[in-house]
Amino acid sequence: MSQVIDQKKLTRKDFSTDQDVRWCPGCGDYSILANVQRVMPEVGVMPDNMVWVSGIGCAARFPYYMDTYGFHTIHGRAPAFVTGIKATNPELNVWLASGDGDSLSIGGNHLLHCLRRNLDVRILLFNNRIYGLTKGQYSPTSEVGKVTASTPVGSADQPVDPCSFALGCNGTFVARSIDVEAKHLAGVLKRASEHRGTAFVEIYQNCNVFNDGAFKSFTDKDNKLDNQLRVENGQPLLYGKDNRRGLRLDPKTLALETVTIGENGVTEADLLVHDESNGVIASLLVRMPRPTFPVAIGVLFRTERTTYDESLRQQKQAVVDRAGANDLEALLNSGNTWEV
Amino acid sequence: MAAQPEPAGSGERSSNTPKTIIGAVVRFAGDSGDGMQVTGDQFTTTAAVLGNDLATFPDFPAEIRAPAGTLYGVSGFQINFASKDVFTPGDRPDVLVAMNPAALKTNLPDLVPGGLLVVNADAFSPQNLKKAGYEKSPLEGSELEGYQVLSVDITKHTVNAVKPTGLSVKEANRCKNFWTLGLMYWIYNRPLELTLEWLQKKYAKRPDVVEANSLALKAGHAFGETVELGYQRYEVPAAPVTKGKYRNIAGNTATSWGLVAAAQLSGLEVVLGSYPITPASTILHELSKHKHLGVTTIQAEDEIAAACIAIGASYAGGIGVCTTSGPGMALKMEAIGLAISVELPLVIVNIQRAGPSTGMPTKTEQADLLQAVYGRNSEAPLCVIAASTPGDCFHMAIEAVRLATKFMTPVVLLTDGYLANGAEPWLIPKVEDLPKIDVNFRKEAEGFHPFLRDPETLARNWAIPGTPGLRHRIGGIEKDHDSGHISYDPQNHERMSQVRATKIANIAKFVPEQKIGLGDDHGKLLVLGWGSTYGAIREAVRNCRDRGLSVSHAHLNYLFPFPRNLGDVLSRFDRVLIPEMNMGQLVKLIRSEYLIPAESYPKIQGQPFRIEELEDRIRKTLEN
Ligand SMILES: Cc1ncc(C[n+]2csc(CCOP(=O)(O)OP(=O)(O)O)c2C)c(N)n1
Ligand code: SF4
Ligand SMILES: [Mg+2]
Numbered sequence A: 001m002s003q004v005i006d007q008k009k010l011t012r013k014d015f016s017t018d019q020d021v022r023w024c025p026g027c028g029d030y031s032i033l034a035n036v037q038r039v040m041p042e043v044g045v046m047p048d049n050m051v052w053v054s055g056i057g058c059a060a061r062f063p064y065y066m067d068t069y070g071f072h073t074i075h076g077r078a079p080a081f082v083t084g085i086k087a088t089n090p091e092l093n094v095w096l097a098s099g100d101g102d103s104l105s106i107g108g109n110h111l112l113h114c115l116r117r118n119l120d121v122r123i124l125l126f127n128n129r130i131y132g133l134t135k136g137q138y139s140p141t142s143e144v145g146k147v148t149a150s151t152p153v154g155s156a157d158q159p160v161d162p163c164s165f166a167l168g169c170n171g172t173f174v175a176r177s178i179d180v181e182a183k184h185l186a187g188v189l190k191r192a193s194e195h196r197g198t199a200f201v202e203i204y205q206n207c208n209v210f211n212d213g214a215f216k217s218f219t220d221k222d223n224k225l226d227n228q229l230r231v232e233n234g235q236p237l238l239y240g241k242d243n244r245r246g247l248r249l250d251p252k253t254l255a256l257e258t259v260t261i262g263e264n265g266v267t268e269a270d271l272l273v274h275d276e277s278n279g280v281i282a283s284l285l286v287r288m289p290r291p292t293f294p295v296a297i298g299v300l301f302r303t304e305r306t307t308y309d310e311s312l313r314q315q316k317q318a319v320v321d322r323a324g325a326n327d328l329e330a331l332l333n334s335g336n337t338w339e340v
Numbered sequence B: 001m002a003a004q005p006e007p008a009g010s011g012e013r014s015s016n017t018p019k020t021i022i023g024a025v026v027r028f029a030g031d032s033g034d035g036m037q038v039t040g041d042q043f044t045t046t047a048a049v050l051g052n053d054l055a056t057f058p059d060f061p062a063e064i065r066a067p068a069g070t071l072y073g074v075s076g077f078q079i080n081f082a083s084k085d086v087f088t089p090g091d092r093p094d095v096l097v098a099m100n101p102a103a104l105k106t107n108l109p110d111l112v113p114g115g116l117l118v119v120n121a122d123a124f125s126p127q128n129l130k131k132a133g134y135e136k137s138p139l140e141g142s143e144l145e146g147y148q149v150l151s152v153d154i155t156k157h158t159v160n161a162v163k164p165t166g167l168s169v170k171e172a173n174r175c176k177n178f179w180t181l182g183l184m185y186w187i188y189n190r191p192l193e194l195t196l197e198w199l200q201k202k203y204a205k206r207p208d209v210v211e212a213n214s215l216a217l218k219a220g221h222a223f224g225e226t227v228e229l230g231y232q233r234y235e236v237p238a239a240p241v242t243k244g245k246y247r248n249i250a251g252n253t254a255t256s257w258g259l260v261a262a263a264q265l266s267g268l269e270v271v272l273g274s275y276p277i278t279p280a281s282t283i284l285h286e287l288s289k290h291k292h293l294g295v296t297t298i299q300a301e302d303e304i305a306a307a308c309i310a311i312g313a314s315y316a317g318g319i320g321v322c323t324t325s326g327p328g329m330a331l332k333m334e335a336i337g338l339a340i341s342v343e344l345p346l347v348i349v350n351i352q353r354a355g356p357s358t359g360m361p362t363k364t365e366q367a368d369l370l371q372a373v374y375g376r377n378s379e380a381p382l383c384v385i386a387a388s389t390p391g392d393c394f395h396m397a398i399e400a401v402r403l404a405t406k407f408m409t410p411v412v413l414l415t416d417g418y419l420a421n422g423a424e425p426w427l428i429p430k431v432e433d434l435p436k437i438d439v440n441f442r443k444e445a446e447g448f449h450p451f452l453r454d455p456e457t458l459a460r461n462w463a464i465p466g467t468p469g470l471r472h473r474i475g476g477i478e479k480d481h482d483s484g485h486i487s488y489d490p491q492n493h494e495r496m497s498q499v500r501a502t503k504i505a506n507i508a509k510f511v512p513e514q515k516i517g518l519g520d521d522h523g524k525l526l527v528l529g530w531g532s533t534y535g536a537i538r539e540a541v542r543n544c545r546d547r548g549l550s551v552s553h554a555h556l557n558y559l560f561p562f563p564r565n566l567g568d569v570l571s572r573f574d575r576v577l578i579p580e581m582n583m584g585q586l587v588k589l590i591r592s593e594y595l596i597p598a599e600s601y602p603k604i605q606g607q608p609f610r611i612e613e614l615e616d617r618i619r620k621t622l623e624n
Helices: A028-043 A059-065 A078-088 A100-106 A108-117 A162-168 A182-194 A279-286 A308-323 A328-332 B036-049 B101-110 B126-131 B154-165 B169-173 B176-187 B193-202 B207-226 B251-266 B281-288 B303-315 B326-342 B369-374 B392-407 B417-421 B490-510 B531-546 B566-571 B586-594 B611-623
Strands: A050-054 A069-072 A093-099 A121-127 A173-178 A198-204 A228-230 A245-250 A255-260 A295-302 A337-339 B023-031 B053-059 B074-082 B095-098 B116-120 B148-152 B245-250 B270-274 B295-299 B319-324 B346-352 B383-386 B410-416 B423-427 B473-475 B523-530 B551-556 B558-560 B573-580 B599-602
Touching: A028 A059, A028 A121, A028 A182, A050 A059, A050 A078, A059 A069, A059 A093, A059 A121, A059 B473, A078 A093, A078 A108, A078 A121, A078 A308, A078 B270, A078 B295, A078 B303, A093 A100, A100 A108, A100 A121, A100 A162, A108 A121, A108 A162, A108 A198, A108 B303, A121 A182, A162 A173, A162 A198, A162 A279, A162 A295, A173 A182, A173 A279, A182 A198, A182 A295, A255 A279, A279 A295, A308 B295, A328 B251, B023 B036, B023 B101, B023 B176, B036 B053, B036 B074, B036 B176, B036 B193, B036 B245, B053 B417, B074 B101, B095 B101, B095 B176, B101 B116, B101 B126, B116 B176, B154 B169, B154 B176, B154 B207, B169 B207, B176 B193, B176 B207, B193 B207, B245 B251, B251 B270, B251 B281, B251 B295, B251 B319, B251 B346, B251 B392, B251 B410, B251 B417, B270 B281, B270 B303, B281 B295, B281 B319, B295 B303, B303 B319, B303 B326, B303 B346, B319 B326, B319 B392, B326 B346, B326 B369, B326 B410, B326 B473, B346 B392, B346 B417, B369 B383, B369 B410, B369 B558, B369 B586, B383 B392, B392 B410, B392 B490, B410 B417, B410 B531, B417 B531, B523 B531, B523 B566, B523 B586, B523 B611, B531 B551, B531 B573, B531 B611, B558 B586, B566 B573, B566 B586, B573 B586, B573 B611, B599 B611
Parallel strands: A050 A069, A050 A093, A069 B473, A093 A121, A121 A198, A173 A198, A228 A295, B023 B095, B095 B116, B116 B148, B270 B295, B270 B319, B319 B346, B346 B410, B383 B410, B523 B551, B523 B573, B573 B599
Antiparallel strands: A173 A295, A245 A255, A337 B245, B023 B074, B053 B074, B053 B423, B245 B423, B383 B558
16 A cells, blocks of 8 residues: 655655545645645655544545545544544654634534643644535634525624634644645644644635635735735734834733834834744734734744653653552552452 | 341340351441441451451442431441352341431331341431431330340440540541441451551551550440440351452452553553543542553543544554443444444443433443444444453453454443442452463555455454554545445445444354353243343342252353354243343343343342342242
8 A cells, every 4th residue: 555665755745645635626725735745755754654633524534645644533533533642652743634613613622632731743724714524504713694504694603713722722832824825834834843742733725615715805916915914933023015014012002003114103123023932922913803904824822841742651651660560460469468 | 148047136145155157248337427438348358358258339428528417428338248159248238337317217228127236326416316307316216126226325435445545536536437346346256456457557657546446446346345245246257269369359440450451461552541420430540540550541521532532542553441431431422433433442441320311320220231232323333241240340351452452343341330339359360360462463564455354353454553664544434345445335335334243243253152150051041131230140049049949040241242152042941031220221132132032120220139139030930
């Protein structure tokens, strides 16, 4: 089924299966797949040591197309499967592909616990703001009033922002990118691959069949630069066609405001500088209301914390150091015993 | 349980020479704060060391901290000890120790007529009587007439006894269970040494507590001795048990240790995903102590995650296990279906409790058999086995892992609350005598696909991530029989469904044939049981056979598939009676599998069968 591979010469082909890809023509999932396959050779992990895990949904078909180990599980529970995989073999390099319904509706609970535990896994959440596979019902990220098959007069529920959720769960790496922004996405994936712990990446993905144009307002060629804020660690938060728009923090309200350099005496020095390790800035960036503000993409937050798998390993080692390993006989004979 | 040759308090009142009896059932009952479990444990240890066969059962209140003195705050501990084989903690106590009115009220109905009732008279205050719902003290009326009543001011005696230690009255008061234990030791002519030694060890850091409890224990004993109680004393000699080293073991401890043993015997890590639920939680607690023995435990966010964690572990080359009770198993079912579809090993231990829904979490039942066998969407066969005694839990846990890995399948191991908390002396097995569990991961890339099968067992090959050259994808979508790729082909689906079913059915070829546990292999009546009813059925059948009835007992450990000779075994009896703590679940399986008119004897009270109920039913069945 698989060929033996020379690590030094890994190419994107080494990560591609011969399976027919079954997404709708024009689906954003294709460009994500292409990007992932392009980035994988740079990750430095042999395909034999890599596992792609998913739940159910269009996004969750992803593992079938990666020539690595792959486990297509059940709806929403992929983080729990990964927990078992990493607890058993922490050496494996594990990735998880998921949709907005899979991750935030049926699987919200597991995502929460994966993030707070900081399990060593890279989670790609393909956010198309719709249930694709089940033919177009609204999802937890759909905007209020969304008209779909199941909500003919519009949905009543407030959407959840995936990155906000991830920050709220004490995620250690929170990033965002867009299916069609190939270079940007590749950069974010590379960063995610380098993170130890749960690397959470939300990818805006166009479902051209059931929610076409959901991200048009910031992906259309003509206006995207005015609507995308590409954050870079240590750089001022600048955006706009001529890179003269920026974000400033109002110290009185602790809220962000958009400003234009050169107007009202605003200079670059007035702008907020992005600091990946600053959770406050991250939470401001992920909650910026549209369309007043641009959409922040890039690595929004990153910090280091012991991973769950590492903690498990350390605890085990500590017990072995104290009790010695593998004495079943001693266990069976422990406590009160008597001879007859 | 032991026969009850004579209630402990019956007969002569003069002699102080102990009279030898075959056995007795003693129940300690008091407020949850009265230390009845410790008292029972100590009485048990001493009986065990003296060589009695025994079985015990604790009865905790459902509330964590029930208000003192209330009916629902009563905690009990029952022991059946004898000089012959003991199979259950006993139907009814010969001796009841009631430390307060509430304990008397809730337990008196069980005491055998003429039995000995020891009560702490000090606790029968107007306030306590009221809490127990007594209008006037039962110690004064005629209510207790049919029993031997030994009403003692236990609290006062205890406080006096421990005075020299200078402990406060409140602390002194806490020693009254040891005073009571001392008195029971006197009645059954038992030595105090083991308990004295235990106190030394247990409270090494509190010499005053050791001293006080030791004084109380001795005083209780001396009370019997010096007050010249006119009560009969008894001697229960050692039972003729197999030579060897023993320990007392409760079902949940045995299950936990069986899983630890399985890790050692297979050389694989046991990865437990579990979410706390009564009465399964103590397995999670126990396994969490043994990280140095090849066990990883994860307290999952819910039972679904617990199952998925376990499956993920098996996928990665460990032994995925989850321990739960009925409601938790219900939550796991979709994940179990995946494990069936991708054919990965998985062990689900269900410590059944009384339901539906929350039901009565601390009470026992056997009503998850059909859930285990059939409770999934579509055709999703798996293997179901059950343990019959606390000690058997150890061996069946190993067996569950052996079957799961040999056949690449989920295995449900059913135990229940009665087995979980019940305890019995257990001949400690030698590790070198335990059967190794052979596991072979697929290594060679030549000709590999993930659903290649062993021609004999039909198990697919287990290829774990990280193996060079075996990269593959698996999932819950139907796969092609010959390549393992996704397939929606109608013929292929039927073929795969059949393969999955045949694989499970074939397990019968690899497990022991069904034996008749007691009695002839043919006759008028076979009593067929499974799970924790073992002891009660065995005892009842033994008693009936002693009276010359044509009845035998067979007990199932393998429920799906059934042992290959079961049809044969059943066909040699005129009638088959199936007692179960449910509304008749095994009987449905037996009827549909073998087309015989097996008779059901259901009991669904959250309580195990009494031996006398079973005897009655056997007798009546044979009469008509
Ligand atoms: C237990 C269960 N319930 C429901 C479904 C049906 N289902 C499959 S995918 C899906 C939603 C998928 O939406 P999303 O996760 O956003 O993925 P997308 O298809 O949009 O990529 C649903 C409801 C299922 N497979 N399993
Ligand atoms: S339904 Fe939408 S998300 Fe699913 S494959 Fe088609 S376009 Fe993509
Ligand atoms: Mg979606």
